Amino acid sequence: MALTPTEMRLLLEFSAAPGTVLSRDRLLERVWDYGWGGDTRVVDVHVQRLRGKIGQDRIETVRGFGYKLRG
DSSP: OOOOHHHHHHHHHHHHSTTOOEEHHHHHHHHHOOOSOOOOHHHHHHHHHHHHHHOTTTEEEETTTEEEEOO
């Protein structure tokens, strides 16, 4: 499967902590190197694209907090 570099970094973050909820802010810091609490929509868009490639049910949304990789 072909992943963009950003999708790969995102998947690696999820894979490093399966079952752990990762906040959007943490993902912004780790994947995009952003250190600000601005708009986190960029995370949502990339997670949606990644879901389309690895399966919709693999990444779970935790409302009001972030996402986690299902085992």
